[in-house]
Amino acid sequence: MADKKERLFSDFSPVSTEQWMEKVTADLKGADYEKKLVWKTNEGFKVKPFYRQEDLEGLKTTDALPGEYPYLRGTRKNNSWMIRQEICVECPEEANAKALDILSKGIDSLSFSIKGKDLDEAYIETLLNNIHAEAVELNFSTCQRQVVKLAEILVAYFHKKDYNSKELRGSINYDFFNKMLKNGKEKGDLVQTSKALIEAIQPLPLYRVLNVNAISLNNAGAYISQELGYALAWGCEYIQQLTEIGLPASLIAKRIKFNFGISSNYFLEIAKFRAARLLWSNIVAQFKPEDLTGSACMQAHAETSTYNLTLFDAHVNLLRTQTEAMSAALAGVDSITVTPFDKTYQTPDDFSERLARNQQLLLKEESHLDKVVDPAAGSYYIENLTISIAKEAWNIFLKVQEEGGFYAAVKAGSVQQAINETGKNRHKAIAQRKEVLLGTNQYPNFTEVAGNKKPATCTCCCGGKEECEKEVEVLNFDRAASEFEALRLETETSGKRPKAFMLTIGNLAMRQARAQFACNFLACAGYEVVDNLGFSTVEEGVESAMAAKADIVVLCSSDDEYAEYAIPALKALNGRAMFIVAGAPANMDELKAAGIENFINVRSNVLDTLKAYNAELLK
Structure with missing residues (x-):
């Protein structure tokens, strides 16, 4: 049988790239190759219709190994990512009961959103009661003014429970810049809060507390190269500002966590995460940290985008988030949150949250995507995409540095203007069907009615009770489908x-x-x-x-x-x-x-x- 297989393959003579191009040219019958077959991406580079082994020549990406610097192929030698679910805490007892329930249903990473005014030792004890912290990643978000207090409470709680601090994994979502991008206000002191937070969390070596919430850029409609380029500048700003007051670069880098969005551009998203790890390791190396391999290891959480979620034909959202989760899983991220399909029009219910959990469990338990590290390695196509996206993102990163760094760029509004312009262009493309949202601007469900469904609205920093006075320009978070939904709702409500x-x-x-x-x-x-x-x-x-x-x-x-x-x-x-x-x-x-x-x-x-x-x- 082996001989037969050998003869089978030997029957096929090699075909050169020139021969392929001759055949393509003949089939085009005079049509322009560049116009017909070369894809001009939004990211600023061109994608050919086919790639061959020779396209890997000169690319150093194929020399990388999983779990080794510069981490192109992943930060681990396995691909077992964590499945995260978000819990917005209104009552600590109820949140604790929900956490215990979902921990028995496949979740191994919890994210608690806590109101700052409620925060104290008893609150945390109630919230984490019977949750074995060494067996689950615990992530917390609260009012930015209370992050240091939260860190101190968590350290005291874990010490009281006699946990092994080297086994505790998690994060506190402090992000000075995200507040500026979303709310238009500069609150607090970045340097002093970051320094105090790093000192407070020092007993927990695996906790990340300085966050790069690039998910906000993604949800505002950013192109992939923009999200990555600005995220790198964002993380670099933390290191630059904190090293200036004497903190070691190694200490700072080990406390930074990247939270990316995932769009529906399947192959480009795989390439994005691979490029992100490579570029970040190079950036950290420029600060000459004492522990380069440990410091340059990017920790990346990925969350499916809300930008492309729709109110009409909402179950199509399940297909969108499934391919998005696949991209991140294959790319080797550390953890993933799948956004429930109904988030656009209501607070997700138990059913939609269950579906979101099971989407990841299917990828692990039935598709076995956790069994192979970086399966994209060596792909002629994806290796070239990785380098192309890295180049475009790096150009954006350098442009931000020329403007004085990420803080200066946000303060001047150039980041927001670039992302909002992209969002405007994407909305125009959706209006013209150059970008398709199935069920919304193409192939809608003819008989569907919204009924009581209305687009969910986000409240601003003042709770939506009064108009915020903006100090800097803010990101526009209008979803891609928002204008079509408003149009269809206008028809429906008119009678x-x-x-x-x-x-x-x-x-x-x-x-x-x-x-x-x-x-x-x-x-x-x-x-x-x-x-x-x-x-x-x-x-x-x-x-x-x-x-x-x-x-x-x-x-x-x-x-x-x-x-x-x-x-x-x-x-x-x-x-x-x-x-x-x-x-x-x-x-x-x-x-x-x-x-x-x-x-x-x-x-x-x-x-x-x-x-x-x-x-x-x-x-």
Whole structure:
């Protein structure tokens, strides 16, 4: 059998890159290779349609080993990440009961969000009662003014319980810069609070307390290279400012934790985490820490994005978060939080939280993604993506350093402006369907209604009771689907659901394609759509539309046949309903001159078009 296999493979002669390109060029039949097959990413670099072993030549990434400096291939020699769930604490007894329950259901990393005013020793004792701290990672978020107090309480509690401090893993989410980015205010003293926090947590060597919450950039719509580049500058700022007051670089770096978002760009996200570890190790090395290998080891938590979550067709969110979690798991992060699918419109319930947990358990227990370290290693494609993203992120990092560092850049608003501009561009791409959100701007569920579901709103630092006075520009956290959702909710709450009737006629293939396109287009606004098999005359189609009480009649045919059908259809309709032509025929100017105003096609701005229709139809 072995001989047969050997002969099988020997039957195939090697094919050179030149031969591949000759075949590609022939198949393109004169079309431009760059325009047709080369992908121009949002990250600023190009991706070829195929990669070969020769594309690895000169890349040092293939020399790296798992768990070894510079940590490109992971910070561990295994791939067993921790499964985290967030708990917002209103009552410590209830939070403790919930924590104990989910710890028996696969969770091994807990994250508690605690109100600063409630914090004291008894509160923590109640919250952590019967939780064996050596067996689970414990992460805490609280008011930034109370982080040092929290550290002192935790150290005292763990000492009282006689835990082995070298076995305790976790974090306190202190992040001076994230508050500026989200709330627009500079609160507290970064250097003094960080110094006091590091001193307070000193008995717990594995606790990270200086956080880089790049998840905020991700949730604001940042491109992958932006999230990574700014995150590196963010972490570097901690080291720069604290080494200036005499703290050792090694001590500081070992207390920094990176919290990244994960977008749906599957392969680029894998590459992002690989590049992040490599670049961070290089940055830390520049400070010449005493313990380079320990200091340069990035600890990275990953959380699925909220930017691309949707209110309509919300179960599609499960597919988005699943591929996102896969990216992070394959990339070798330390822990992952999967955002429950219903977070966009309500506080996640027990069912959605269970699904979120099980998404990771499936990756571990059934897909065995924890059994192989960095399976992307050696991939011609991903190794090149890793280097490309690293280069783009590094350019952003250097630009921030030229501006005086991350603090200066945030203070000046350049970080926020860059991210918000990206968010604006992505919203425009979504409006034009250049970026697709299934169930929202493409292939919506025709019969779905929101009912009582409304987009969840975040309260600001003042609890939403008064307008915050911003000292610096803030990030815009409007989700990608937000404008389409507002449009569809406007239709639903108006009580006037417009009916769109497909007047299909002429060329069978084209009329079917145009009808399908138009149905999906108009259903994005929540309109009722009525497709048809076809009519022999436009007059017959118009009368059928009127009998169906249509508010919109869409002519669906081929571009060539619109010269024959469009104007007669407009005359037959005689203003009794809105008239739309599906397509962009060559004689569009002629049709417009005859009084036809509405055309929908692949170049249309779907959002703006539907807003205009709503303004007319929902009067």
